[in-house]
Amino acid sequence: MFHKAVLTIRHIRSSDPSRAVSSRAGNVTGRYPSRKMGHTVQFESHKVELCGIYEYEYDHNVLEYYDQPPPIKLDYLSTEGKRICHLYNPDFFVLRRDWAGYEEWKPEKELLRLEARNPNRYHRDEKGQWQSRAATDAAHVLGLSFRVRSSEEIDWTKQRNLRFLEDYLRLVPSDGAPVPFKDSEIAPIVERITRHQGITLAELLEGGASVDLLYTLVAFEKIWTDLSAASFAGEPDRVRLFTDSETGRAHGYLAKPTSSATPTLLTGAAVAAQIEVGTVVIWDERRWDIVNVGQTSVALRSAEGHTVEWPHEQFQQWVVQGRLSLVCNKGVPSHTARTEILEKASSTELGVANERQAIVLAVLAGESPAKFGVSERTVRVWKARFCEALTKYGNGYLGLIPKLSKSGRRGARLSAMTVEMMDKFIDERYETERQMGKFAAYSELVKEWEAVGAGVASYQKFMLRVAERPAYEHTRKRMGNKAAYVHEPVYWELEETTPRHGDRPFEIAHIDHTELDIELKAAFPSLGAVSLGRPWVTFMVDAYSRRLLAFYLTFDSPSYRSCMMVMRECVKKHSRLPSTIVVDGGKEFGSVYFETLLAYYNITKKVRPGAKPRFGGVCERLFGTTNTLFVHNLLGNTQITKNVRQITKAVDPKNLAVWDLPSFSDSLAAFTHDFYDRREHPALGTSPRDAFHAALAASGKREHTLIVYDETFRIFTLPTTNRGTAKVVPNQGCKIQNIYYWCEEFRDPHIERTQVAVRYDPFDVGSAWAYLKGRWIRCRSEHYTRFAGRTEKEIALASDLLRARAKGSSLRLNVTAKMLADCLGEVYAQEPLLLQRLKDSQLRDTYQPTAATSGTVPAVHDVVPFQTSAVYIDRAAQLAEPLASDVLDSAPLEEFW
Template identity: 25%
Template sequence: MFTESDLDYYCNVQHKLLSTGRDYLAACFNSNGSRSVGTHARGNVVSWVPSPKLNNKTFATESRGAEWALNTLMQFDSKVLWYGDQPEPVDIVRSYKNGRKRRASYTPDGVSFTSLGPIVYEAKTLSDVEKLLVKYPSDWKRLESNAVVYIPAKEAFMRLGLTHKVYIYKPEDYIYITNLDHILWARASLEFCSPESSEINKAFEMQFVLTLAVLQNQLKLSNQTPLIRAIDEGHIVVDLKDQLITDSENCLASTTHALLEHGKELRRSQLVYRKDLVNSKNLSLVPSLKGAEGALVRLEALNKGLSNRSTRRWKARIKAGEQLGLSPFQSLISNYHRCGNRKKNLNYKVQNFLNNYLLNSFIHRQGISEYRGFVDYQSLARDAHPEFSPVSHKTFTRHLSKIPPEVIAYAKGGNRMGNQMALPTDPEHRHLKAQTAWERAAIDHYCVDLYLVVYAKKDKIVAERPWLTLMVDLYTGKVLAFSISFKKPSRHSVAKVLRSCVRNHGSLPREIIFDRGAEFKSVYLASLLAHYSVILSLRPAGNPRYGGEVEGFFGEFKKLWLCQRSGNLANYKEARAVDGKKTPKKAAVLFPADFHRELKLFCAWRENACRGTGGHSAEILFEQSCKDYPYVSRTISYDAEFIIVTCVEAKKYTVDMQRGINVLGTWYSSPAMQLLLSKPRKNEVRLDPENPNLIFVKVCDQWEPFYSSEINAYSAKSPEHQLAEGMIKHEAANLKKKIRFEDDIDLARLVHEMDRVREEQEAPPILEFEMTESITEEQVEVFSKLKNTTVRPLNIRAWEA
């Protein structure tokens, strides 16, 4: 770990930097980045990568390309002692489009403390650098060494006594960076060691070059980790820039670079495809079927010795083609594809008005049809240029079709629609997808098109649509974990799916990609993933082309399973067309535990079903990849620490010393309550996202577990019913409040009904009379004397009439 004392020695003693340079490096070292990256990201994935060299902090990368590659290279380079992202900004004097120079603030992409001195970096892709060299030639220069310098930044840091460099990321670097990432991950896996050099040399005795898979079998290794460690230590040689070490069946290895090159050359000639093998060809050289047939007919006519005007012209074409190196067949290929008058016939004023109407008016109006737009154009054009006729409907449509769909979509629907209609990127320049299981996963939410029973009465059920949170492995498509909730997406949903993954597999993915929902940008999630050294990545907002792996599962689940269950909304048109008695909400029969069980069954079926174009099921791919590359996943134990870390912070609650803490109608208590006697009554609480009978309370700098009275019965239930109980007790608490309120209204209605019944009944008759004589006190005394009189039984012999 690089400390402040190391920094002081590095700046003052080892490199004797200027005071301004020392102050700048100290500010970079003590800050957590001068700005937040990815705020305005449109088409790039932003990541926060944990780094041991960064004192176990995270390195923010603005894209999967240049910034990610710079982070990997800095982490892999043994000369780099420390590096950080988004250093402090400096003032530079840069040029603008009008050629004027102005002072501006400039923030580099990274700074590193190397054994040769500190270096400040600007990371750019090759395509961006080529554009900048043309657009700002006075600021960006290419040197004879082919290196590129950004002159304003170089001069600014030169005044501080620091070096500024431009790192250029090339499209072909993606294989090299991916290999370095895996080597770094394998390097951290201490339970595996590289094989002995003698064993490696013995394996290469029969063949000077082997694939990593064959080498693994010959060395009798259980997985590929020892071989990757051997590559890192230099015992095995592979071409890291041209071959993927994660493709063990195809990655060639040898003991020296010379032998490896011979082996690659032998295989290269047999490859069906390799880089730069194909490119576009003109139709004059490679014709269509119709063009080839016409050329053959002309050749046949010449071979027959025919002589006419056409054959003389064909012979002249053959003679001209010979000078260009074309064969007779290629020379006689027709050029019909070049026919037509491509000159614009529209008047300049008419064309300008048409383009202005299409770009500034029509494409911005939502809901208008093409025909109505044409009618509107005709009306305006007749007034704008009465001396010229407006264009026809066909010309109007042709000019409209020339506008890129992306431009029209941005104008009508904003970023989301524009991204959806954008042209696909160049496949040769795309970043590599995940190459192993656990390398990359994605998490997303889905409001399930199905009603589940929340509460059941004798003559009525209360149903609600649940939210499904899914984690999918991006290499195999396997569902790693899922969680069900009656709450809208929140930190609780994320915590539940992460817990489910650790329970099922004892691991978390190396990187998890999220969308830009509030729960995914929370401090809770960032700190949780950083705690377990998991890379947090955010995909661009409003870009429907990202997240297709998770969205694909939602679509399959809806079409293949939900449509067959009672209470579904799979066909929303049908659900809206039925009357109130037939609504899906009233047809719900599944309880949360039932739905959880059915979802597990569907996932198990899907992972072994025939999907995609490969030759293996998702389950087979996942198991084999886990066996060969066990170092990729982040091994995590499902223990007390993990449970506490994944609990969600809540507001402070008041402690009742007789009953405990009341959360959502449930009382929690613990023997540790006695330590709170002299403490403030309100205490910090962390809620368990799954277990409704457990919370954690901060007691004397410790998180103490508090339990409800039902904790013992809860521990004896099945996993499905445990999760369902949490959904009903806590997540459906607000819904149950509404149910209780409706029950209270029913009770009030019954009371009013009883009052109405009593009013409708006839009142009983009341007999009233007047006393003619009053009772005297003497008469009252006669009866009062009888109270203490002895009663004797009568002796009667017989009763007679």
């Protein structure tokens, strides 16, 4: 069995995904760039399977995981008793340190539906866990395990925090390198957290701590927080930070502060409490009172007078399971007192208490102490201390901390009057638009205390009380709504999941195309005014702020070129790319070039389902706004074409067109930048620009994600061959798209007959690029004089013309580079190609080159790109991105158009 499992695991690890994911039921599919796996990983649902991927990616216990492993054969019975056999593709194969097997992720509602249809396929066991008996049996035959995972298992707060911190988590090296900050910057943060264990993120930020430094320290685990407790983006005043995990988990055992007048529900841990007559029990949302505690049973009486008896063992078991809740009305020390006891304990002592807590609860649940290697006498001592602390402090965990009798402070507390006056003063006098200084406010408060004879708190106590105030309300009352905006969540969901528009700018962006409602023309000296048709625009919109990050105008219909160019424009303008890009199912978004670019820059791709326009609402809304408020007010707009019969020569948009592509592009940029960007967005309550900058400051600058817009980046946004490489043929060069390209470096005998990484420019097929000896070298085509300046679109059109001419021939025409060059020079081909050349000329005038090229671009090593799941990319052909500090040849570089 073990040998069979090893063979299966080897086969899975060496195989590509068995199928490509698809959207058939309105699900959002995509690919995630896994750093752990070194390639992109498919997911078929961004609300279920993608959450599983994040769990695998950042779980240290998970060694490897593979999407869509080879199918396994299932054999089970239908509800009618008919045998069913078929192949089945699990979602993932997961290798953990202590477990290996398949995992299937499904929404809870879908599992309930499938169970009702055929319980032999999916069912819940007696423990409430979902099972698939057929899949489990099939996995066991291979010596592996199988597990059904439900959406109910997803920790949405942790998922949200992982995505928010992912830019910093990707900084953490596998070799244990130090934090990329100076010790002098780190020390004050760690020191403050050490003094105030559990200090909130909002308090640290309010004190001037660097956002990027804090998030980096959390990612490197130099400080600890429970990622499941509160959202970094939405609840900074609830994110509590500790020096280490043991201290943080120990604080987690304490109940929240409660007043002495409020009953405290004690479930689970209260099983060891001393059961007394008069104690209130909550059972099935009804109140019962303990009226008798005997040797073998406990008697309960309901409000209606009904009496029941419980055996001690069953009573305690139900309390442990949480089915019964004991209500303690006795006063217990304040939360501050219990917290101070924890602060006296070291990290080692808290770790010991954590272990004792787990053993005590397990023994109370019926397990044997011998299982844990502890004697019964020791456990009895721990149980006694647990009960004593539960009675004395309201929490039995404190009794398990070693040397508890020497911990804690028994000094006097501030009087209730002093605290009440301090809170009232802060609320009514300090937190106002007057923005009174802390010392001045404290001086006035001292006078009021002395006037009524109340105890005077120290200045430090006053400052701590101010720091404990909610960050948002505190900032709003003192500095206004705009200043407090960074502390306020801007999007709320009815169900607790990750926000659909993200928590920050550049977390999620949408890309889409539309044909604008306007005719453009251009004037040429030899031809006069020429109508060029309607332009296509590609928008990249930030989902969080609704800001237009970049746009690209062209006369060509949407293609991979539009996708690559809008990415290039985004980097040119913002020096960064989004973490997630949402696209539709168009072919241009599935191209190898686009997939490779996303994987290289660690961008998750989500494909929204077809026939679901609301999934693309962010772009669609901006398309409508652009047309109605801008395009429809220009000469040459095509609104009248909706009523074709009413069009006359005088009102024909083609005759009224006055805009050329460069002028229209400038005006569109002004509209989006000066009007749309500054206008209040109804979904935000503020303008996209203000929402963008405010959230960017709150979520961190993330400067390590910046991308230099240099020649290497522009080369990397160029397409390549299907394999990413081309073979160097002696005396001919490398062949790309049926055209040979040559450079003198190809004469090197060490390069001849080898596969080299290549790129070609779709806007100038006369040139291509080869990656030789650590640098990009410019190559020229064999018919450079004919191909120079020609676009890929024009070459494709010439190929179509050649095939059309040979249509009557019985022989299949193989178009060669020489045939294309001759075609471009023939007179008969000039008319159909002329319009495309005019459009390309306008495109060059719109997007002017920003640099020239010398023909070589150096590159840096040790940057590992990714391979996509859909199309395998040879690792030998993967490219490295150069850095400015590694540039060896500083000669000017040329843009490709």
